[in-house]
Amino acid sequence: MEIRIVNKSTNPLPHYATTASAGMDLYANLNQSVTLKPLQRALIPTGLFMELPIGFEAQVRPRSGLAIKKGITVLNSPGTIDADYRGEIMVIMINLSSEDFEIQHGERIAQMVIARHEQAQWSLVNDLSQTDRGTGGFGSTGV
Numbered sequence: 001m002e003i004r005i006v007n008k009s010t011n012p013l014p015h016y017a018t019t020a021s022a023g024m025d026l027y028a029n030l031n032q033s034v035t036l037k038p039l040q041r042a043l044i045p046t047g048l049f050m051e052l053p054i055g056f057e058a059q060v061r062p063r064s065g066l067a068i069k070k071g072i073t074v075l076n077s078p079g080t081i082d083a084d085y086r087g088e089i090m091v092i093m094i095n096l097s098s099e100d101f102e103i104q105h106g107e108r109i110a111q112m113v114i115a116r117h118e119q120a121q122w123s124l125v126n127d128l129s130q131t132d133r134g135t136g137g138f139g140s141t142g143v
Contacts, residue, residue: 001053001114008088009047011106023061023111026091030105036095041075044091044109052083052114059113060091066109071097074110081112 007013014024028034029047036042052058059078066072075092091110095101103109133141 001056003053003114004051006049007047008049011047014048014112023113025063025108026060026089026110026112028091028103028105028107028109030103033105034103036072036093036101036103038095038098038100041092041094042103044093044103046089046091046109048089049086050081050089051086052081054083055116055118056083057081057115057117058089059115060089061111061113063108063111070101071095071099072101078113 005013009027009029011027011029014026016024026046026048029045034042034044050058058081060074060081061078062073072093072095075094079092081089089112093103093109
């Protein structure tokens with residue numbers, strides 16, 4: 001699939017690290033570093049603007065290495081970028097650790113997955129079909 005993209009940063013375009021990768025890294029596009037204090041969040045720009053085909057979305061997700069090693073993650077995860085959005089791709093980051101974390105220009109801050117989606121049409125009814133599970137949720141199917 002080909003996606004039109006504008007890169008107003010000095011960073012490389014998102015790309016797949018391996019032939020089986022689902023996500024592409026997003027890089028911070030900063031004039032100066034941003035320090036996230038514990039529990040602080042910030043909106044980090046990427047310098048990227050794109051034009052997705054209708055029927056697709058881009059999902060912005062945390063990077064597992066930042067999460068486990070530094071306690072840094074992405075809020076609103078996965079964040080959705082709709083096909084009709086033409087603004088800059090931004091990443092809402094939060095520091096869940098007990099130490100300050102400095103984000104530098106060019107740092108890999110998140111990953112983006114391109115996914116197909118459907119638009120649903122509601123069918124208003126009075127009853128739903130029965131299943132073995134029924135209304136059980138929140139751990140009701142096992143320990």
